[in-house]
Amino acid sequence: MASKNQIKNLKFIFEPKSIALVGASPIPNKVSNVIFKSLTEGNFQGEFYPVNPKYPDIHGLMCFPNISSIKKKIDCVIIATPAATVPAILLECANLKIKGVVLVTAGFSEAGVEGAALEKQIKEICDKNEIALIGPNCLGTLNPSTGADSVFLPMYKLERPKSGNIAFITQSGAVGSTIIDVSAYHGIGISKFISYGNATVLDEVDLLEYLEQDSKTKVIVAYIEGAKRGREMFEVMKRVNKKKPIIVLKAGKFAKSAQAAKSHTGNIAGSYLAYHAAFRQAKVVEAEGLEDLFDFMKIFSQPLAKGNRIAVMTNGGGMGVLTADAIDQIGLEFANFSEETKIKLKEILPSFGNVANPLDLIAEADADKYQKGIEIMMNDPGIDALLIITLFQTPPMDERVLNVLVKFSDDKRKPIACIMLGGAYTTNYQRYLDKYKVPSYNSPIAAVKTMKKFVEYSKFRNSVK
Amino acid sequence: MASKNQIKNLKFIFEPKSIALVGASPIPNKVSNVIFKSLTEGNFQGEFYPVNPKYPDIHGLMCFPNISSIKKKIDCVIIATPAATVPAILLECANLKIKGVVLVTAGFSEAGVEGAALEKQIKEICDKNEIALIGPNCLGTLNPSTGADSVFLPMYKLERPKSGNIAFITQSGAVGSTIIDVSAYHGIGISKFISYGNATVLDEVDLLEYLEQDSKTKVIVAYIEGAKRGREMFEVMKRVNKKKPIIVLKAGKFAKSAQAAKSHTGNIAGSYLAYHAAFRQAKVVEAEGLEDLFDFMKIFSQPLAKGNRIAVMTNGGGMGVLTADAIDQIGLEFANFSEETKIKLKEILPSFGNVANPLDLIAEADADKYQKGIEIMMNDPGIDALLIITLFQTPPMDERVLNVLVKFSDDKRKPIACIMLGGAYTTNYQRYLDKYKVPSYNSPIAAVKTMKKFVEYSKFRNSVK
Numbered sequence: 001m002a003s004k005n006q007i008k009n010l011k012f013i014f015e016p017k018s019i020a021l022v023g024a025s026p027i028p029n030k031v032s033n034v035i036f037k038s039l040t041e042g043n044f045q046g047e048f049y050p051v052n053p054k055y056p057d058i059h060g061l062m063c064f065p066n067i068s069s070i071k072k073k074i075d076c077v078i079i080a081t082p083a084a085t086v087p088a089i090l091l092e093c094a095n096l097k098i099k100g101v102v103l104v105t106a107g108f109s110e111a112g113v114e115g116a117a118l119e120k121q122i123k124e125i126c127d128k129n130e131i132a133l134i135g136p137n138c139l140g141t142l143n144p145s146t147g148a149d150s151v152f153l154p155m156y157k158l159e160r161p162k163s164g165n166i167a168f169i170t171q172s173g174a175v176g177s178t179i180i181d182v183s184a185y186h187g188i189g190i191s192k193f194i195s196y197g198n199a200t201v202l203d204e205v206d207l208l209e210y211l212e213q214d215s216k217t218k219v220i221v222a223y224i225e226g227a228k229r230g231r232e233m234f235e236v237m238k239r240v241n242k243k244k245p246i247i248v249l250k251a252g253k254f255a256k257s258a259q260a261a262k263s264h265t266g267n268i269a270g271s272y273l274a275y276h277a278a279f280r281q282a283k284v285v286e287a288e289g290l291e292d293l294f295d296f297m298k299i300f301s302q303p304l305a306k307g308n309r310i311a312v313m314t315n316g317g318g319m320g321v322l323t324a325d326a327i328d329q330i331g332l333e334f335a336n337f338s339e340e341t342k343i344k345l346k347e348i349l350p351s352f353g354n355v356a357n358p359l360d361l362i363a364e365a366d367a368d369k370y371q372k373g374i375e376i377m378m379n380d381p382g383i384d385a386l387l388i389i390t391l392f393q394t395p396p397m398d399e400r401v402l403n404v405l406v407k408f409s410d411d412k413r414k415p416i417a418c419i420m421l422g423g424a425y426t427t428n429y430q431r432y433l434d435k436y437k438v439p440s441y442n443s444p445i446a447a448v449k450t451m452k453k454f455v456e457y458s459k460f461r462n463s464v465k
Numbered sequence: 466m467a468s469k470n471q472i473k474n475l476k477f478i479f480e481p482k483s484i485a486l487v488g489a490s491p492i493p494n495k496v497s498n499v500i501f502k503s504l505t506e507g508n509f510q511g512e513f514y515p516v517n518p519k520y521p522d523i524h525g526l527m528c529f530p531n532i533s534s535i536k537k538k539i540d541c542v543i544i545a546t547p548a549a550t551v552p553a554i555l556l557e558c559a560n561l562k563i564k565g566v567v568l569v570t571a572g573f574s575e576a577g578v579e580g581a582a583l584e585k586q587i588k589e590i591c592d593k594n595e596i597a598l599i600g601p602n603c604l605g606t607l608n609p610s611t612g613a614d615s616v617f618l619p620m621y622k623l624e625r626p627k628s629g630n631i632a633f634i635t636q637s638g639a640v641g642s643t644i645i646d647v648s649a650y651h652g653i654g655i656s657k658f659i660s661y662g663n664a665t666v667l668d669e670v671d672l673l674e675y676l677e678q679d680s681k682t683k684v685i686v687a688y689i690e691g692a693k694r695g696r697e698m699f700e701v702m703k704r705v706n707k708k709k710p711i712i713v714l715k716a717g718k719f720a721k722s723a724q725a726a727k728s729h730t731g732n733i734a735g736s737y738l739a740y741h742a743a744f745r746q747a748k749v750v751e752a753e754g755l756e757d758l759f760d761f762m763k764i765f766s767q768p769l770a771k772g773n774r775i776a777v778m779t780n781g782g783g784m785g786v787l788t789a790d791a792i793d794q795i796g797l798e799f800a801n802f803s804e805e806t807k808i809k810l811k812e813i814l815p816s817f818g819n820v821a822n823p824l825d826l827i828a829e830a831d832a833d834k835y836q837k838g839i840e841i842m843m844n845d846p847g848i849d850a851l852l853i854i855t856l857f858q859t860p861p862m863d864e865r866v867l868n869v870l871v872k873f874s875d876d877k878r879k880p881i882a883c884i885m886l887g888g889a890y891t892t893n894y895q896r897y898l899d900k901y902k903v904p905s906y907n908s909p910i911a912a913v914k915t916m917k918k919f920v921e922y923s924k925f926r927n928s929v930k
Contacts (some may be wrong), residue, residue, distance in 0.1 A: 029860035029861075034860070107817075111817050112817070153858045153859060153860075154860060156890070157857060157858050157859075157860070157862075157890050158858045158887070158888070158890075159888045159889065159890075170783075171783070172781070172782055172783020172784075172786070173781070173782075173783070173828075174779075174780075174781020174782055174783040174784045174785075174828075174856055175781070175783035175784060175787070176783075177781070177856060177858040177859075177887075178784070178856065178858070178886040178887055181858060181886070181887040181888040181890075181891065182886060182887065182888060184888050185887070185888030185889060185892070223783065225783070225786060251783065251786045251787050251790055252786050252789075252790070253790045253793070253794070254789070254790060254793035254794070288910065289787065289791070289908055289909065289910040290787065290886065290907075290908050290909070290910075291907070291908045291910065291911070314639075315639075316637070316638070316639020316640070316642070317637055317638075317639055318635075318636070318637025318638070318639040318640035318641075318688065318690070318716065319637075319639045319640060319643070320639075321637070321690060321716045321717050322640070322716050322754065322755065324717075324719070325716055325717065325718045325719060326754070328718070328719035329718070329719070352572075352576050352577070363638075363639075391639055391642060391643065392622065393618045393622050393623040393642040393643070393646060394618060394622075394642075395494035395499070395618075395619060395622070396494075397622075421643040421646075421647060421755065422623070422642075422643055422646040422647065422650070423623070423624045423646040423647060423649050423650030424624065424650060425621070425622050425623075425624075425646075426646065427650070442755075442756070443754055443755050443756045444754065444755070445753065445754040445755075445756065446756070
């Protein structure tokens with residue numbers, strides 16, 4: 001548990017005017033060289049000072065023997081030196097009134113008794129001096145909008161996402177790395193990324209409180225193995241989730257996997273039931289796996305749903321059938337079209353076409369049919385949300401369909417989610433929709449599961465307004 | 466139900482020395498123009514004759530007024546003319562002793578009473594003259610090894626897969642199009658693709674019997690909405706599945722979706738329970754959705770598993786935890802390592818490393834560690850299958866890791882499945898693995914679910930040997 005000031009001091013980590021990297025190295029692919037490169041080759045605009053007594057300069061940039069010798073105001077220090085050296089470096093930070101520290105080094109409590117003692121020292125120094133410290137044993141932090149980037153995996157292997165409004169907090173660096181990478185690939189914009197490792201100074205609760213206040217963050221995604229302060233976490237989640245949706249993936253659910261998470265709780269299986277119950281009570285959006293995490297986060301670009309009555313539109317019969325199966329199985333309602341809607345839809349169908357839900361526009365459908373069909377459904381008060389299947393393999397389906405989808409997503413009358421599946425041609429279009437925040441899914445089940453979660457969250461949010 | 470000779474005559478559709486396309490058109494993106502282009506621009510090596518009385522030539526190729534005027538032996542006729550014209554064309558085929566016909570045209574029994582009468586006529590002509598006819602109301606057929614391609618979606622939108630050993634039969638053209646496209650994108654090789662539409666002459670049962678005998682086909686994937694001959698289908702599935710694994714996705718499971726499938730069965734929900742029970746009895750591999758279909762088919766490149774004891778290896782802790790969660794939840798056994806295995810694994814771990822299952826090689830792992838670790842596990846008789854997590858975001862993970870994975874997949878001692886997730890860099894590597902038939906998955910749940918199905922199928926196959 002950190003103090004209010006420590007939580008506030010996270011601003012020095014995410015919006016630093018100057019960063020010092022202690023343990024900076026010229027050796028390719030070393031953690032401290034990767035961070036050096038990200039900060040010098042990425043979009044960080046502030047001052048950057050490498051620190052290492054071994055080198056007079058690194059890649060042509062002057063290197064300082066220690067932080068004190070920099071003689072400039074330092075907002076954030078990134079430490080990548082062996083565990084044993086860390087307390088002394090933190091004391092130096094304290095003397096220099098530095099308030100933001102990211103400690104990526106491993107070898108603390110997770111490595112045994114000696115490391116645990118070091119970790120205790122670290123906590124004491126930070127708490128006494130109001131230092132906001134992330135880590136140790138973490139992958140680092142990232143704020144794409146300022147370029148403050150301590151993620152120690154190289155940019156050529158791990159793309160950095162653009163700036164956006166989704167925040168990630170993760171206990172696991174490995175999972176964190178996939179989150180950043182996939183977000184970048186899918187054009188998902190993020191506000192803050194925090195791999196918090198051992199959570200020595202700032203833990204989940206503190207980070208949720210920080211993100212609650214962070215104006216750039218609209219959605220919070222959390223990967224959690226085991227929270228130190230369970231009760232407090234749920235209290236904060238409950239409060240924050242009323243303003244900003246929280247999507248959470250709990251790992252280490254069962255005896256064997258909890259062992260893999262090296263958790264020391266006696267009764268882990270029981271403990272997950274407690275987590276699950278608490279998530280339900282807080283109405284946070286629980287993901288079963290990583291695929292859910294990515295599927296769910298995309299839907300929150302959409303306006304809240306007023307109910308659970310779903311309309312489906314397709315240009316391929318079989319995909320409509322599979323979507324209907326998923327709706328039945330996962331449990332959403334099929335919207336009943338109004339008489340007016342039926343008459344209007346009939347006009348855009350071929351003579352042998354059948355007005356039904358799913359509505360099959362058949363393979364001849366083009367952007368114009370989709371435009372008209374969606375508009376009709378937007379105007380039917382008996383429809384709360386739309387699942388739009390767009391198989392791009394047919395000749396009439398072209399870029400103009402993308403523009404129709406972007407337009408209806410942007411005008412935010414009702415939530416829409418798209419379903420498409422294919423090879424290079426379709427994937428290319430899907431990346432385009434990602435870019436414009438139109439949620440799209442490769443399978444009916446993924447889309448329906450996501451819409452179900454979104455409808456549930458919408459119901460909750462509508463009830464607390 | 467077709468005769469033995471009709472089933473045999475499918476060879477004229479899949480291995481034709483000559484193809485006539487009736488209704489050939491020069492108008493871009495028309496069904497009959499798309500097929501024209503696929504046959505002239507794809508890898509079909511036989512003779513090709515466009516037929517249409519309206520044109521003396523199409524794109525520079527001489528066009529015939531009717532099939533009879535070609536005056537050459539024709540193996541296969543593809544018909545893309547309006548429904549009403551079809552019986553006469555089929556009679557012409559019968560006169561010329563043509564035995565293979567693909568009829569893509571729609572407007573038969575699915576379109577009303579008139580169409581149903583036409584469809585009946587078609588069946589009579591084909592049965593009397595031993596014509597193997599696929600369709601009507603279908604997407605077409607494809608044999609990548611001969612280039613015989615009547616799939617009427619253009620190659621620039623719908624990539625064609627390479628030649629391989631997986632056969633697809635699908636009742637839905639829309640689902641069929643995604644199957645072809647995704648297979649091509651993921652480098653999955655196919656033996657035959659058959660979109661069979663109304664199944665007027667040859668139905669699921671006939672096609673399964675054909676594929677049973679087809680030496681190129683090792684795995685059969687079927688998308689089925691409703692089988693006309695349920696009992697016969699299950700009998701054939703039961704027999705074929707003992708030699709060639711059948712992966713099946715049943716759509717139109719519930720009342721609403723069955724309505725979408727325009728099924729005329731009275732009690733559909735009950736009917737799905739009957740399908741499901743029969744699938745279980747036949748021990749075929751049932752997929753819940755399209756994602757399962759693609760996930761499952763990839764694993765059958767692997768040797769059968771001797772049991773359900775799984776070992777997990779990872780270079781990222783959190784991904785190991787998530788995989789352990791999935792194993793616990795989905796129901797596989799964690800392998801217990803032998804003492805010898807433990808000693809050997811200890812040697813490749815860093816001093817603070819812990820020999821456990823999942824085995825965490827930590828972020829420093831490289832190809833050499835994976836090579837040694839997998840070899841040790843291959844030699845432990847207490848391990849039946851391996852799930853190998855390879856996060857490519859860390860600097861030591863390079864192309865050499867791919868070669869290690871391909872090598873162990875190729876030597877076929879135990880089944881392996883890989884788990885990786887990332888952006889462009891990782892996706893690129895994943896396509897490489899696809900190419901060499903190393904099954905890889907983007908999520909622990911997908912990999913574990915697939916391995917569970919494979920272990921179950923292995924048990925069945927081992928029992929009938």
